[in-house]
Amino acid sequence: MRALHLAIAAAAMLTAGQALAAGIDLSKPYGDKYGCINRNGQQVAADKMLLLTDKELITAASACTFSDRQAQADGSLVMTAKCEAEGEEGQPTRFTIKRSAKNAKKLVVADEDGNVMGEVARCR
Numbered sequence: 001m002r003a004l005h006l007a008i009a010a011a012a013m014l015t016a017g018q019a020l021a022a023g024i025d026l027s028k029p030y031g032d033k034y035g036c037i038n039r040n041g042q043q044v045a046a047d048k049m050l051l052l053t054d055k056e057l058i059t060a061a062s063a064c065t066f067s068d069r070q071a072q073a074d075g076s077l078v079m080t081a082k083c084e085a086e087g088e089e090g091q092p093t094r095f096t097i098k099r100s101a102k103n104a105k106k107l108v109v110a111d112e113d114g115n116v117m118g119e120v121a122r123c124r
Helices: 002-021 033-037
Strands: 050-052 056-059 062-071 077-085 088-099 106-111 116-122
Touching: 033 050, 050 106, 050 116, 056 077, 062 088
Parallel strands: none
Antiparallel strands: 050 056, 056 062, 062 077, 077 088, 088 106, 106 116
C-alpha cells in the first residue's frame, strides 16, 4: 500500500511540473522586433534579432534546432539544441526559457552559462 501512495505522489509531482511548464506555450512564435518581422523568412536585415518557436531559436548569427525539452519545477523550460553559426555546426547546447520577472507576457531566453540572450514577446 505504501508503494502505491509513493507512486501516486510521484505521478502528482510529475504532473504538477508539467502543468507549470505548460504555462509556456511555444506553439506560436515569440520574438523581439526583428525576430517577429523575420518569422516567415529573412525579410529585413538586422544585426540583432531573436526568434523562438517550439522547434528552434534563431538569432542574427545562428540557428538552433531543439531536440529535447524538459519542464522544470520552477515553471521554466530547458531546451537542448544543436546550433549552426554561419555554416559551422556546433555542439549540443542548452537554453533556459522562463517568464520575465518584469512582464509575465514575455519570456527570457538564457544560454547554458546563464547569460540572458534577450526578452521576447509573442509575435502578432
